[in-house]
Amino acid sequence: MQAPATAAALAAPPTRYGRVAHALLADISGGRYPVGARMPTEAELEARFGVSRHTVRAAIRYLRERGLVTARAGVGTTVLAQRPPEKAVLSMNSVAELLQFTRHTRLALVDVETQRADAALAALLGCDRGDTWLRFRMLRHLRGMAKPIGLVHTWVRPEFGAIAEDIRRRPSTLISRIEERFGVKFAELKQDISPALLDAGLARLLKAPARSPALRILRHYYDRDGQILQASLGYYPEGRFSYNTRMRVEAR
């Protein structure tokens, strides 16, 4: 009902299929093809736009790749959404809140060692085999809880090795110490959460049953240039920690 979809939100490729795709996109957001309705058949679109079937199919593929329509043989092409995914804001999951969380925990250093990346570690850290890293292992405690909430392995470049003594004397999050000491800032964080079983060694350190389940959280910290600064791998056993987010759909 409201204003002509002002934004050509997406840049149309300067191609024939791009023009067809965006004409259809305008029809969809304009309500001509409502969500759930079927689009014209490929043959009809050929006629309407005066292009070949190949071009029509390229246009529809463009819309499919963006999640706007779905196509099924024998049925047709159905509209899935009125507009390309709008930006919704994640209210809870910001870097600031993440760091806030780590401030409410206490760290205890387990050990530090130098590691040369084998194939598995190289894959984990996204580095070349043979690269040298300094690995810290630390237990993360929450005030008032007897058992640690997690065990974190953190790898830092050996250039930053000077912080090892600092950390030994007073454990803290490595990334903030690196930022202080070396004046670098991390600009981006990638995080991957997967399930894992605790092996005997991890279980003992965490005071958890062996072969019990845990969250395995892998984080990569990058600076503004996309250079990796630090990586960490944490194990958080069942019942002590869960990862909670809250998202709002932005008003349209």
Next chain:
Amino acid sequence: MQAPATAAALAAPPTRYGRVAHALLADISGGRYPVGARMPTEAELEARFGVSRHTVRAAIRYLRERGLVTARAGVGTTVLAQRPPEKAVLSMNSVAELLQFTRHTRLALVDVETQRADAALAALLGCDRGDTWLRFRMLRHLRGMAKPIGLVHTWVRPEFGAIAEDIRRRPSTLISRIEERFGVKFAELKQDISPALLDAGLARLLKAPARSPALRILRHYYDRDGQILQASLGYYPEGRFSYNTRMRVEAR
């Protein structure tokens, strides 16, 4: 670190381009075309496989869509990764991306039943004991993966029960079907991720080993008035799915 080990082989589409794509995939994972190397040109692949250029391009598109190669005009096609990600990665920074992800998966209905909330269910859903819910169980598949990536229990209010027949005929995400049919919109999503062990029943449905670890994702969907619309509890076994987020530090 444990490796997911068994490469969940991608099912090749029973098509000519599917066979070409998987032959190339075998070459890539076999080391014939290492990461960073250039693939043969389209013309060379035509000759090698005895197919048309169109089919070669469809095969390469298949590999591109899976992030294995990249193609640039005037340059060629370059290998980006040695193996297809054998697990689905949910890269989620917004509700939009979450919905986008669910579009790339296929749902298969397991069963539907009416449930009266006992104490445990009431706690899980945040409702009163004795409330009636309709519970769907669905397996979530990723195109090209043999085993399901997860099993999702979804509870909806019995008022929305009319969608049961729809879903039975052609499974889809419940929340979108409810939005279509009843004109309600969810405005907020709360999500909680924790680790869990698969019991025998879940393991059987998921074709996973019993007592293997999984991500347990609980979601609550609310409308604008804070009324709960739907809740879901999903189990995603190790090696098939991971939860991925990317955060940037806000410039100050």
Next chain:
DNA sequence: GATTATTTGTTCGTATGTATT
């Protein structure tokens, strides 16, 4: 239940455009 019409999916062939070396 079988048949037929409809619609998308796959595959060939060919030609021209565009980006890069």
Next chain:
DNA sequence: CAATACATACGAACAAATAAT
């Protein structure tokens, strides 16, 4: 400028999935 390689586009035919008869 020329050669190379992917990108776009036209035309045609058959296959597969589905819906309607």
